Amino acid sequence: MKELKELESLVKKLNNKARILKKEKExxxxxxxxxxxxxxxxxxCRKCKEGRGHGPYIYKSVREGERVKSVYLGKLTDVKEIDKQAIDALKRIDEEIQSIEQKLNNIKTVINILIKDIRH
Ligand SMILES: [Zn+2]
Structure with missing residues (x-):
């Protein structure tokens, strides 16, 4: 089936994109x-039940002698200019990952509905 092949390649593309984004995030x-x-x-709370929860909150690890401390930077608008570029990138990557995961979930939902439909 042509459509199935297309769907398969679409899922592959989304998974690849997600992998690249996760690397950038790392x-x-x-x-x-x-x-x-x-x-x-x-x-x-719907934010927690249906989504990832509250946030995103941004942190930066700062080395203090032997220890590494996680410092809360706050919302994007409160963040210092030096850090802003990295955090903007991180936020964009994070949003893209979320959107891809959403798309993959939607595809899964549709496939499950179709399977149920065919079986009955
Ligand atoms: Zn909540």
Whole structure:
């Protein structure tokens, strides 16, 4: 089936893109920048239930002698100009990964519906 081949290649492309983005994200993590999401634990919270939680919150690892400290940098708008470029990149990468994961999930959902439909 032609459509199935197209779908297969689309999924492959999305997975490849996600892999490249994750590598870029890791590289930025090596430079000390990380993005975190926090779950608040409230059962009624849609952000936590349906999404990744609250955030993104931006942190930078800073070496202090022997220890490495994780410093909270805050929201993108509060961040110093020197760090802004790296964090902008990190945020863009993070959003792209999220969008790809969403697309892959949508494809999975549709496929599952189709499988159920065919079986019945
Ligand atoms: Zn929450």
């Amino acid at each position: 590289e930025l993590s090596r430079q000390g920048f990380t993005i975190r999401y926090v779950k608040c634990g409230k059962e009624t």
